[in-house]
Structures are given as structure tokens and as C-alpha cells.
Amino acid sequence: MSNENGQCSSCGEMNEGTCGGEKCSPPPKLHPGGPSKIRNVIAVMSGKGGVGKSSVTSLMAVNLKRMGYQVGVLDADITGPSIPKMFGVKRVPPSQGLMLPAQSRTGIPIMSLNLLLEKEDEPVIWRGPMIAGAVKQFWTDVNWGELDYLLIDMPPGTGDVPLTVLQQIPVDGIVVVTSPQDLAVMVVKKAVKMAGLMEAPLLGFVQNMAYATCPKCGEKFEIFGKALEKGDILDGLPVLEVLPIDQEFTRLCDNGLVEEAPIQVFEDIPKLLKVKSQVG
Amino acid sequence: MSNENGQCSSCGEMNEGTCGGEKCSPPPKLHPGGPSKIRNVIAVMSGKGGVGKSSVTSLMAVNLKRMGYQVGVLDADITGPSIPKMFGVKRVPPSQGLMLPAQSRTGIPIMSLNLLLEKEDEPVIWRGPMIAGAVKQFWTDVNWGELDYLLIDMPPGTGDVPLTVLQQIPVDGIVVVTSPQDLAVMVVKKAVKMAGLMEAPLLGFVQNMAYATCPKCGEKFEIFGKALEKGDILDGLPVLEVLPIDQEFTRLCDNGLVEEAPIQVFEDIPKLLKVKSQVG
Numbered sequence: 001m002s003n004e005n006g007q008c009s010s011c012g013e014m015n016e017g018t019c020g021g022e023k024c025s026p027p028p029k030l031h032p033g034g035p036s037k038i039r040n041v042i043a044v045m046s047g048k049g050g051v052g053k054s055s056v057t058s059l060m061a062v063n064l065k066r067m068g069y070q071v072g073v074l075d076a077d078i079t080g081p082s083i084p085k086m087f088g089v090k091r092v093p094p095s096q097g098l099m100l101p102a103q104s105r106t107g108i109p110i111m112s113l114n115l116l117l118e119k120e121d122e123p124v125i126w127r128g129p130m131i132a133g134a135v136k137q138f139w140t141d142v143n144w145g146e147l148d149y150l151l152i153d154m155p156p157g158t159g160d161v162p163l164t165v166l167q168q169i170p171v172d173g174i175v176v177v178t179s180p181q182d183l184a185v186m187v188v189k190k191a192v193k194m195a196g197l198m199e200a201p202l203l204g205f206v207q208n209m210a211y212a213t214c215p216k217c218g219e220k221f222e223i224f225g226k227a228l229e230k231g232d233i234l235d236g237l238p239v240l241e242v243l244p245i246d247q248e249f250t251r252l253c254d255n256g257l258v259e260e261a262p263i264q265v266f267e268d269i270p271k272l273l274k275v276k277s278q279v280g
Numbered sequence: 281m282s283n284e285n286g287q288c289s290s291c292g293e294m295n296e297g298t299c300g301g302e303k304c305s306p307p308p309k310l311h312p313g314g315p316s317k318i319r320n321v322i323a324v325m326s327g328k329g330g331v332g333k334s335s336v337t338s339l340m341a342v343n344l345k346r347m348g349y350q351v352g353v354l355d356a357d358i359t360g361p362s363i364p365k366m367f368g369v370k371r372v373p374p375s376q377g378l379m380l381p382a383q384s385r386t387g388i389p390i391m392s393l394n395l396l397l398e399k400e401d402e403p404v405i406w407r408g409p410m411i412a413g414a415v416k417q418f419w420t421d422v423n424w425g426e427l428d429y430l431l432i433d434m435p436p437g438t439g440d441v442p443l444t445v446l447q448q449i450p451v452d453g454i455v456v457v458t459s460p461q462d463l464a465v466m467v468v469k470k471a472v473k474m475a476g477l478m479e480a481p482l483l484g485f486v487q488n489m490a491y492a493t494c495p496k497c498g499e500k501f502e503i504f505g506k507a508l509e510k511g512d513i514l515d516g517l518p519v520l521e522v523l524p525i526d527q528e529f530t531r532l533c534d535n536g537l538v539e540e541a542p543i544q545v546f547e548d549i550p551k552l553l554k555v556k557s558q559v560g
Contacts, residue, residue: 047403048360049436050330050464079437080328080467121469123327123438125477128408131439156329156436157359158403159411182534184330187360189401197405214494215501223492223503224530250504254462 030136030168033098036144038072040273042151042203043165046177047191048184049156052208054082055249056177056241057153058258061108063266065259069148072101074138075112076165077155078131079124084114088256091115098143106259109145111138128160135161139169149269158194166198173203173273175240180210180225192235203272204238212245220244240272241265310416310448313378316424318352320553322431322483323445326457327471328464329436332488334362335529336457336521337433338538341388343546345539349428352381354418355392356445357435358411359404364394368536371395378423386539389425391418408440415441419449429549438474446478453483453553455520460490460505472515483552484518492525500524520552521545 032038044057057073064071075083084090089102092115101109113134114120126134144150152169155161165171174195178188195202210227213220223245232239243265252261312318324337337353344351355363364370369382372395381389393414394400406414424430432449435441445451454475458468475482490507493500503525512519523545532541 048330050328050459054463079439079470082463082467085463085466121466121473123470123474123477125438125443125474127440127443128411131408158405159359159440160407163405163407179330181530183362183365186365186401187362190359190403193401194403194405197403212492212503214497214499216499217494217497219494219496221495223525223527225534245503247503250461254505 026167028168029170030140032144032150033140033142036142037146038144038150039147040149040172041169042149042269042273043154043162043169043171043174043200044151044177045154045162045174045191045195046156046188047158047194048178048187049080051177051179051184051188052206052243053077053156053177054086054153055253056175056206056208056243057151058083058086058253059243059261059263060175060266060269061149061151062106062259062261063264064149064269065106065108066264067267067270069270070146071149071151072109072144072147073111074135074142074150074152075110075114076135076138076152076161078113078126078134078161080155081112081114083110083153084112085120085256086253086258089115090120095143099137099141100143104259108259109147111142132160132164135164136168158190162191162194163198166195166200171200173201175203175206176237177206177208179208180222180227182225184224189235192237202237203269204240205234206240207242209245210242215247240268306447308448309450310420312424312430313420313422316422317426318424318430319427320429320452321449322429322549322553323434323442323449323451323454323480324431324457325434325442325454325471325475326436326468327438327474328458328467329360331457331459331464331468332486332523333357333436333457334366334433335533336455336486336488336523337431338363338366338533339523339541339543340455340546340549341429341431342386342539342541343544344429344549345386345388346544347547347550349550350426351429351431352389352424352427353391354415354422354430354432355390355394356415356418356432356441358393358406358414358441360435361392361394363390363433364392365400365536366533366538369395370400375423379417379421380423384539388539389427391422412440412444415444416448438470442471442474443478446475446480451480453481455483455486456517457486457488458514459488460502460507462505464504469515472517482517483549484520485514486520487522489525490522495527520548
């Protein structure tokens with residue numbers, strides 16, 4: 001719905017609003033760039049920052065790749081991108097026309113704003129429409145090739161990027177990352193409710209930072225509050241994985257070696273998505 | 281600078297752009313609501329999510345209050361607000377005209393989007409201009425009374441809210457929160473550079489989650505990488521505090537009892553800001 005000067009009264013956008021509320025008609029789903037053939041899109045979101053969305057996205061990509069699937073990662077955290085550093089990739093290859101993603105050591109295509117910057121710590125001081133526009137371009141203007149799974153690492157919050165991704169990219173499943181702290185769970189529930197309001201399919205939760213291990217005595221302890229167990233049900237959704245704080249994993253991520261992490265998780269993802277094509 | 285149809289070609293806004301780049305003239309600083317008299321504004325920012333901006337903001341508020349100053353907290357994390365839960369406040373009092381902040385147990389006025397919602401886990405699905413508009417209103421449309429310090433808890437990223445706060449609210453000092461993980465430091469540097477570009481005064485860093493303590497053997501260990509020490513210099517700025525992961529503090533925050541935290545920090549803040557008025 002528009003007000004007198006053609007601006008949506010809720011989101012303030014001109015002509016076609018995209019606020020997803022009753023007042024705006026939602027915009028259409030977009031096609032991925034050129035010859036890209038993407039069978040499943042999984043969005044990793046949280047609402048809360050710093051609970052480990054990027055770690056979970058990376059671990060999921062690495063494990064799906066190990067199972068033999070073709071996997072790509074779209075880093076939708078435009079102002080705080082972590083994915084390139086975890087995989088040790090720096091720049092996208094030169095291309096004409098559609099952009100090409102960077103390729104990780106094990107052949108995972110990655111697109112991130114940081115791959116387009118001269119310096120990784122250069123800030124991207126943009127307002128929401130520009131940020132959401134960049135995410136859309138990572139979908140429409142990138143040649144992803146043929147992928148069984150494209151994983152989208154979402155920024156925190158329930159603002160422009162999650163809104164644009166859930167409205168305009170055909171997401172097949174959402175994985176919600178949380179930490180044991182009550183406070184995180186409250187903010188994370190906002191993301192769950194947002195997904196519900198937008199009729200996006202929720203696959204389940206990943207509880208991250210569930211426990212730490214003392215390097216001296218080996219004690220495993222719940223550092224941020226009560227840990228869940230894999231298979232538990234939270235808000236009617238299954239807990240897909242429970243992950244610890246793992247200093248060796250942190251070190252690997254800091255050194256761009258996430259693909260070497262000896263962590264086997266997310267075996268159930270293909271089943272959950274009833275994968276549209278089988279490997280081999 | 282505007283393009284033909286009156287829209288800034290960089291940020292897309294109409295008439296007066298606010299992107300802070302060369303193409304837009306920055307908007308004017310705003311006055312706080314009505315009779316508010318605010319001597320110092322401190323913004324707590326990070327770039328990275330989940331490093332503990334809200335914990336740091338709360339601890340700073342609690343400690344300045346204990347020193348005898350009048351302190352308020354403006355929660356600028358519109359889509360992921362944590363402050364009300366930490367202080368155990370639920371709703372703002374009814375008011376006519378200007379909004380009134382909620383009051384914590386020890387008399388800290390607090391304004392947060394969550395204080396305006398029926399349910400704390402209700403999502404706020406807004407685009408950037410709406411989100412930044414809410415933050416501006418928390419400054420212009422709230423009667424803050426007389427405060428020595430107003431602390432602004434910023435959301436992660438370098439998008440709409442940090443941009444609006446640094447452009448339109450007269451910030452006297454910025455405290456940047458980081459964690460030991462390299463990855464966090466890289467993203468945090470984006471926030472530091474943003475502050476530099478916008479000529480906002482940086483006071484220093486707080487390193488959060490520097491170490492954990494094993495509840496069994498008492499071993500203190502660096503859980504996310506190399507910890508700093510108070511007084512160290514990072515990127516030319518002092519490290520103001522180094523804070524551990526503290527399970528008791530987490531429990532207090534989850535129960536709305538942050539004001540009971542037996543943690544004495546931030547004694548140097550008034551000196552750093554050469555506080556414009558002395559207590560008593």
C-alpha cells in the first residue's frame with residue numbers, strides 16, 4: 001500500500017515496497033545468475049550476532065562437500081563478512097559479464113563483499129537498500145555453476161538482508177543458530193518468528209558454544225548456560241547439532257583452514273531437504 | 281550530490297542524502313528531546329556481533345552510576361535489543377508528548393525498542409530507514425532528564441544505525457568492543473576505520489571474552505586466542521578494560537540483575553572524557 005507521494009507508509013520505499021508487511025506487496029523471487037543451476041538454498045540465520053552463524057555455515061559447507069555434494073557459500077553479511085577469512089580466500093577471479101566466485105582449496109565457490117575490497121578491514125558504510133542490493137547481486141549477477149547446495153550466511157538482525165533474502169531468493173530451508181544463553185535465545189526467537197511470518201521453511205536449530213573444555217584438567221563445562229542435546233526439540237523444531245567452543249577450530253578459522261577441521265556434522269541435512277538430486 | 285530524479289546515487293535517499301560519502305552532504309546534528317540535558321554521549325560499538333557490546337554498555341552504566349553519575353542507556357540495537365532483559369525492565373511508563381524511558385532498579389533510565397513491544401521475542405522486520413528513524417526518535421522524542429552520560433549500545437555492522445548515530449547525535453566518545461579472535465578483530469577494525477572516516481572521537485578498546493575459568497580446577501585459560509592487558513595499545517588506541525567470560529555475570533544478565541554484578545571497571549571513563557560537569 002502506498003501513501004500519497006508513492007512511498008510505502010511502512011518501509012518508506014518508492015513504488016513497490018518490500019517491507020513484507022500488510023502494507024506492501026512482496027517483490028518477486030529472482031533467478032540466479034545466467035547458467036547457474038542451484039538445487040537447494042539453505043539460509044543460516046540467527047537474529048543474534050556472534051553466536052557462530054559463519055562457523056556453522058562453513059562447517060556445513062565443508063561437511064556437505066565431504067559427502068560428495070557441490071556446495072557454494074554466499075556471504076550475505078555485507079558489513080561484517082567472516083567467510084573469506086575462514087576459507088583463506090582473498091579475491092574473486094577476473095571475469096567479464098557475470099561475476100565469478102572465489103574457489104576454496106577444496107573447490108567450494110564463495111562470494112563475499114570482502115572478496116571485492118582492496119583491504120579486508122576496509123569498512124562498508126552503506127545504508128540498508130545498498131546492502132540488500134549487494135546481496136541480491138550475489139544471487140543474480142554471479143555465475144555459481146551447478147550446485148546441490150548454496151548456503152547463505154546471514155547477518156544478525158531482522159532487517160534489510162534477511163527480509164530481502166527470504167522474499168527474493170527461493171530458500172528451501174533455514175537453519176537457526178543459537179547459543180545457550182537465555183538472552184541469545186530471546187533474540188534468536190525473533191528470527192524464528194520472522195521466518196514463520198514470511199512462510200520460510202525452518203529445518204531446525206544448531207546450538208553453538210554449548211560447552212568448553214579445560215585445557216588443564218579436561219573438564220567439559222557449560223560456559224554460557226544449559227546445553228541442549230542433538231535431537232532435542234525447541235519451539236517445535238529439532239536441534240540438528242550441538243557444538244562446543246573448540247579452540248583448535250577457532251585457530252583453524254583464524255588461519256583460513258576451516259576445510260581441515262576434523263569435525264563431522266550435518267549428515268542429516270540432505271535427508272531433511274529430500275535433496276532434489278542424488279550424488280554419483 | 282543528487283542524480284537526476286533527486287535521489288542520491290550512492291545511498292538512494294531522496295533530497296538530502298545521509299550516506300556520509302562524498303556524494304551526500306551530511307545531515308545536521310539533532311537536539312535531544314525537550315528538556316533533556318545530556319552532558320556526554322558515549323557510543324559502544326564493534327562492527328562484529330556477539331562480542332559483548334551490550335554487556336560492556338551495561339557494566340559501564342552500572343559502574344558510572346556507582347561512581348555517583350547520572351547515566352542513561354539508549355539501546356540502538358533495534359532488531360536485536362539485549363539491554364532491557366539485562367536490567368530486568370519490561371515497559372516504558374505511560375506518557376503524553378515526549379516518551380519517558382523505563383527506570384532500572386538503581387535509577388538508570390533506559391530506552392529500547394523491546395520496551396515498546398508486547399512480547400520481547402516479537403521480531404521487528406524493518407528496513408534500514410525505519411530502523412535508523414527509531415534510533416533518532418530515541419534521541420529526539422524521549423525526555424532523558426539530566427544526565428552526565430548517555431551510553432548508546434550500537435548494533436553490529438557499519439550500516440544505517442552507526443551511520444545515523446555518528447552523523448546526527450553529538451557523540452563525545454566511542455568505545456570499541458572486541459574479542460581475542462583474529463576474525464573478530466578484523467571485522468572490528470572496520471568499525472574503527474568507520475569512526476575515523478566520520479571523525480568520531482575514539483576513546484579505546486574493551487577486549488571481552490579474554491579468558492575463561494575452569495569451574496573444576498580453577499585454570500584460567502585463553503579460550504578465543506591471545507588476550508590483551510589493560511593499558512596495552514592496539515591500533516594506536518588504549519585497551520581500557522580486559523574482561524573474562526564470567527558465568528556468574530551471564531547468569532545475572534539472564535535474570536535481569538546486571539546491577540548486582542560485583543565487577544568494578546571503567547573508573548577511567550570520566551577522566552577520558554574530561555567530564556563536563558563534576559558530581560556533588
